[in-house]
Amino acid sequence: MFKKILIANRGEIACRVIKTARKMGIKTVAVYSDADRGALHVKMADEAIHIGASPAAQSYIVIDKIMAAIKASGAEAVHPGYGFLSENMNFAAALEAAGVVFIGPPSPAIEAMGDKITSKKLAMAAGVSTVPGHMGLIDDAEHAVKIARVIGYPVMIKASAGGGGKGMRIAWDDAEAREGFQSSKNEAAASFGDDRIFIEKFVTQPRHIEIQVLADKHGNTVYLHERECSIQRRNQKVIEEAPSPFLDPETRKAMGEQACALARAVGYTSAGTVEFIVDGSLNFYFLEMNTRLQVEHPVTELITGVDLVEQMIRVAYGEKLPFAQADLKINGWAMESRLYAEDPYRNFLPSIGRLTRYRPPVEGETPRGGVVRNDTGVFEGGEISMFYDPMIAKLCTWGPTRADAIEEMRLALDTFEVEGIGHNLPFVSAVMEHPRFQSGNITTAFIAEEYPEGFQGASLDADTLARVAAAAAAMNRVAEIRRTRISGTMDNHSRRVGDDWVVSLQGIEYAVTIAADPAGSTVSFAGGQSLRVTSDWTPGQTLARLIVDDAALVMKVGKISGGFRLRLRGADLKCFVRSPRQAELAKLMIEKLPPDTSKFLLCPMPGLVARIMVAVGDEVQEGQALATVEAMKMENILKAERRGVVKAVKAVAGSSLKVDEVIMEFE
Structure with missing residues (x-):
């Protein structure tokens, strides 16, 4: 077995890999940027190597810097986690050329499946059901409109190299197609260094269900059942569960077999995920294959008892899978709530700052016979940076039934103490209480449909x-x-x-x-x-x-x-x-009312002003784009809430603003 591996990542996933490596007796090497000098993954690893400035583009996704760290540490293998270089074919190829083992699939499989357009063509050739769409790249906004009209609205505009909800927009008409194309292109360039865009049909009333696959180098490929990931906001998963409350055994088997067929068709080894969109009649369509470990992998581990990181390491070392498809049963039910540094009372805008209090629930078996697990990369007193993804932790629970898993999650969320920053813990708690969620009658439109005016807090029943x-x-x-x-x-x-x-x-x-x-x-x-x-x-x-x-x-x-x-x-x-x-x-006391800020456009989050789209004296209409603010790798377009005339513009492109700083004033 490997004696030392390097984790080319940060945060909770780096900590997660370190835990399994430690269990296996493997030493670990962490890499860190300026912002992560005191991070938890740095403290947990046996060694840590500095790789550059805080922005990921100057550290975590610079292949040469990671390769230098590998050479300096003498690591025999690299686990990429997810995000960053995890699906970068050039990185995998560089490791292979250097004689370092990539704990992931071979570079040709990454190349084949990492590009959404290519992967869709290969899926069709392998007999996998696919969503209607335009297989070519989109040249410009007008081209996007033309293609969208042919496919038929609504459409999904997606970054070819995308993932994690970045570079994705839903367009319901020509105007949204133009705007969505440009925003997707900008986000794709900033997040992945690749601004290629494609368009496919957006399936209404969809459920997002994905199949976990695992393949070794000896021809064995299995699926570890499914995860339901339909609770999403802005195409970013918020709550996941395994199994799905919707699938029947026949559909589960069909989806699993198609996922394995696709993996075999591209010579895939290691852990990977084939994502499907499923309609109300159990018709399923291929979306993409993620050639890496998924964020939500813990729920699969909880219902199968399989440590996916361990299996990835063993497969990379050349070992055979220790189980066959018939051995993989579903035991109980698991839930995962993603805790983000996003303020739900401010339309989920990013929040940064210091964690003045961070007390997660105790992990392990609960008094009710369930299980609590918390994958995290932060600690009390640590700082949530503006440079990276806003995830704080992944809180997971297991119970014998779905109702048990939900009840365990309710209590675990109520126990979880986080202070010092805005976070979405109240929101995920409210979802757990929602009758529709509890019934399992969910789609990817759940949040938009049930919280159309945003989240203003939950009301308790009598x-x-x-x-x-x-x-x-x-x-x-x-x-x-x-x-x-x-x-x-x-x-x-x-x-x-x-x-x-x-x-x-x-x-x-x-x-x-x-x-x-x-x-x-x-x-x-x-x-x-x-x-x-x-x-x-x-x-x-x-x-x-x-x-x-x-x-x-x-x-x-x-x-x-x-x-x-x-x-x-x-x-x-x-x-x-x-x-x-x-x-x-x-009852005789006078209620104090909040100040009136209706004449101001305030910065809703700490961030960088990318563009100001109006000038003093301009008359603006309701819904008109006024400014763009970038924070945590996401582009946020601020729009007018009503008609008005711009009286003053207080910020310029390039300004770094705090929460509630004035961007512009209206007459």
């Missing part, structure tokens, strides 16, 4: 609100007792903590009475309902774990005047616990 109110009342009693002890009044009984309280949250008031005993509290509501609350929470703890009527309840807790800030299940609540008299007086 039963959950009552449980939270009871928990808050019990917690408030603990806090009040502590306050009396601190003040020294408990000894002479000059102040007694009351039993009657009014809990206000989500616009509802609950009049409650608390009866406490050494084991917990019984909270009785004015309507006659009673709930039993037990917990070891103490004031100052930021996480409260409670049992309310024999069911677990986990909440993130912050102190506010007169109560708590409580976060759970995607909801962010101001919860006030007052005496009856205080509640009466609170």
Whole structure:
């Protein structure tokens, strides 16, 4: 077996590879840029080599710098992770020429499958069902419009060398085709150094289902079943699960066999993924093949028990697969939530900064018989940089059934503490609560359809609100007792903590009475309902774990005047616990309104102004593009919310702006 491998990547995937290599007794070499000098993958590896400046184009995707690091370290093999050089045929070829083993497929397979246009032609030749589209490259925006009209709207405009949702746009008319072509081209050039674009039919009501394949160098190819990846935003996967709640055994087998046929047709070895779009009638169409490890591979590992990274290393070393297709069964259900540094309350715009608090849930078996796994590349006190993908972690759960896996994910998300940056944890929590998601009736349009105005936080149902109110009342009693002890009044009984309280949250008031005993509290509501609350929470703890009527309840807790800030299940609540008299007086208080910023275009994220598209005195229309801001490798077009006249332009192309800095002002 290899004695030392280099990981040509960063972040959580580098950490993930290091864990398996360590288990196998293989030493690891990390590479890092200026921005990653103190990164977790650097700390975890046995060795670390600096490879350049912070931008990936000056470090992680510079083949010569990676090759120099390999030579300096004496690594025998390289694992590329995903992204960066993982699907770069020239990198694989350079390793082969240098006598270094690439822990991935041979370079001809990367070349064949890495280009979406070529791969689609090869898939058709191999008998794989494909989506209608234009196989040639698109010259310019008008050419894009012409092709789109022939195919028929809606169409998907995609970067030929793309992946991860970058360089992809859906166009529903000519205007969107023109705009989407240019944005896709720009993003493709910035992310992959390749601005070639193609167009295919966008299948309505689609589900994104992919097949994990694994092949060795001895002619053995298997599929490790499927992953459902339909919960996407801007073509970027957010929640994945395995297996799919939609496929039947016959369709699963047909998709798996086609995926293996394609892999064999191109001489594929190592782990790879064949992605399909599936319509409501279980018709499936080939999208692309990713010639690398997928971000969402952990859910496959959880339902099969196969360590895909280990198998990639063993295949690269020349070993045979230790199992056949008949050995690969589906055990239980797994969920993955991608935690991104994206602010859901600001239309998911990137957020950068320092993680002032980062406390993921404990990994391993849970009290309910499930499993929690968290793949991450950050740590408390670390910084989320503007230079790379905004992923913080991949939180995964396993349970015997889909409902069990969802419940494990709910509790794990409620337990996950992240502070210091904007993040999408509330959003993925809300999705777990959504009845449509729980039913399994999902498509790639789920987020657009269920959150058409964006995400403004979740509302809790009546039963959950009552449980939270009871928990808050019990917690408030603990806090009040502590306050009396601190003040020294408990000894002479000059102040007694009351039993009657009014809990206000989500616009509802609950009049409650608390009866406490050494084991917990019984909270009785004015309507006659009673709930039993037990917990070891103490004031100052930021996480409260409670049992309310024999069911677990986990909440993130912050102190506010007169109560708590409580976060759970995607909801962010101001919860006030007052005496009856205080509640009466609170109704007389005047509500403070936020300032009016409607006359300003504010920068919604830290980023670089790429273009200003209007000038002082211009009259703009609703929906008109005003400026483009680049952040975390993504191009964001800012549009007018209403008609107006530009009064002043405060920023210029090249300006580096903070959140809420003024870009322009309107009359």
